[in-house]
Amino acid sequence: MNKKKTDLRIVRTKQSIRKAFYELIQEKGYEAITIQDIADRAMINRNTFYLHYQNKPDLLDTCMDELLSELQQTVVLCPFHMNPFRLSRLETVMQAVLEHISGSITLYYAMLVEESRIYPFRAKMEAIIKGKLDEGWSPAQGDSPLAVSKELLLEYLVSAFMGIVIWWIKNDRPLSAAEVSSQFSNIVTYGHLRAAGIAVEE
Structure with missing residues (x-):
């Protein structure tokens, strides 16, 4: 067997393991998953799992790092300035993040939503978003x-x-990424009451 075929087999095996892992997180929660559960769902044996990952935390860390690296690459490409602030720039960042999430919606659901959520992932994602907003100064x-x-x-x-990202994922993307980004930017720029068209008396 040549190297290319071997590499493709490794890639497919890792993809199967990760797909099984994310599905099981949604179904059972991270803590309840066993290596045997992952192996059974991915249709491999336990020894094959250990050829690629040391244990369950190693698999989780690898998945989080890859997903967050992709997110980081996405936001790096978005120009952003806080002073002077431009509504369109914040809208661009939000839309880029949501479109990235759409491409890996099952993974983000597993990491962020309800009982299946993985707290370290949210903290690391928040750090990326905060870093992007902070760089605007x-x-x-x-x-x-x-x-x-x-x-x-x-x-x-x-x-x-x-909060908006998690609401959007949890509710199966009820609005387009562009519409959510536009509304979020308006709320930030004009305040939630004014953006909603609610009259305010002092």
Whole structure:
């Protein structure tokens, strides 16, 4: 057997293992899964699993790292500035993230939603989003006084961003990525009441 065929077999085996892993996380939750469960679902034997991964945490770490690396590559390509702020730039970041998620929706559902969620994954994803928003300040702008704490503002934006992402995944993408991104950007820019068209009396 030549090397190319061997490599393709390895790729397919790893894909089967990861697909089985994500399906089982959704069905049983991470803690309840055994190596035998994964092997049975992927239609391999336990020895084949151990040829590729040391144990279940190693498989989880590998899956998280690959998914987050893809997300990082996605957001790196999006230009973003906080001062001056441009609604279209935030919209671009959100839409890029949602479109990336759509391409791996089963994986993100397994990592972020309901009882199956993996807390370290959310924390690492939040760090990527926060880093992107934080990079919008140039060194000079970072020293400029703000009316609110910069850290508080970043936490607010990241929490809102992640809340909408999880809502979108959990509810099977009820709006298009473009529509969600547009509405989120309007809420951030104009405030939730004004963006919703609700009159406010002082």
